[in-house]
Amino acid sequence: MKYKAIDIVKYYGDLKVLDGITIDFQPNKTTCILGPSGCGKTTFLNIIAGLTDMDSGEIIGFENQHISYVFQEDRLIPWKNVKENIGFVLKGKMPESKIEATINRYLKLVNLEEYKYYYPKELSGGMRQRISILRAFAYPSNVLIMDEPFKSLDINNKQIVMDFFKELMAAKNRTCIMVTHDMEEAFTLGDRIVILTDKPTRVKEIIEV
Numbered sequence: 001m002k003y004k005a006i007d008i009v010k011y012y013g014d015l016k017v018l019d020g021i022t023i024d025f026q027p028n029k030t031t032c033i034l035g036p037s038g039c040g041k042t043t044f045l046n047i048i049a050g051l052t053d054m055d056s057g058e059i060i061g062f063e064n065q066h067i068s069y070v071f072q073e074d075r076l077i078p079w080k081n082v083k084e085n086i087g088f089v090l091k092g093k094m095p096e097s098k099i100e101a102t103i104n105r106y107l108k109l110v111n112l113e114e115y116k117y118y119y120p121k122e123l124s125g126g127m128r129q130r131i132s133i134l135r136a137f138a139y140p141s142n143v144l145i146m147d148e149p150f151k152s153l154d155i156n157n158k159q160i161v162m163d164f165f166k167e168l169m170a171a172k173n174r175t176c177i178m179v180t181h182d183m184e185e186a187f188t189l190g191d192r193i194v195i196l197t198d199k200p201t202r203v204k205e206i207i208e209v
């Protein structure tokens with residue numbers, strides 16, 4: 001499967017946010033997108049995910065794909081426990097009988113089995129973000145979109161969650177597109193790094209790691 005964004009242009013009113021962004025995404029690899037705050041990274045991810053319309057350009061390969069999206073802050077449902085939060089996205093995606101086993105397998109992979117019946121408010125920020133990432137991986141998607149998933153974490157938790165992300169990427173083939181503003185994070189996790197400029201937002205450089 002080829003995943004491409006070709007010459008994407010996006011305006012919000014008179015503001016030209018994206019000025020012809022072209023990127024090839026390598027299948028089953030991680031592409032990190034780096035750029036200054038407000039340059040349009042989230043907008044670009046939303047266009048790929050089909051959540052935001054573009055003014056011109058072409059998105060190839062993402063249509064009819066199962067996409068998992070991890071947002072900057074965890075989007076766990078507060079009144080559901082860990083098991084229910086993961087089970088919720090798996091419902092209808094696999095036989096009911098497989099759901100519990102899938103949840104157990106993923107929780108075990110990250111040593112969070114004992115938190116299965118905890119509610120989000122009973123978990124640390126790092127644990128909640130790990131569950132969000134875990135949920136994205138448990139969902140049978142082939143594309144994983146992540147918008148600064150480590151942003152809200154302190155330095156210790158960030159390292160834990162980044163290691164965990166690498167473990168999950170190694171365990172399962174996914175094409176991952178991750179936005180970050182942290183160069184070190186991009187070099188640690190990315191196979192390809194795309195650097196965007198600001199005003200107008202274009203691709204400045206593509207680095208193969």
Ligand SMILES: Nc1ncnc2c1ncn2[C@@H]1O[C@H](COP(=O)(O)OP(=O)(O)OP(=O)(O)O)[C@@H](O)[C@H]1O
Nearest residue numbers: 012013017035036037038039040041042043044181
């Ligand atoms: N729905 C919207 N309507 C109007 N303007 C918007 C909308 N969403 C974003 N913008 C503007 O578009 C620009 C890009 O926003 P976007 O959130 O995509 O940038 P970003 O690079 O992800 O920012 P950050 O790094 O701070 O998260 C900003 O100037 C923002 O104010």
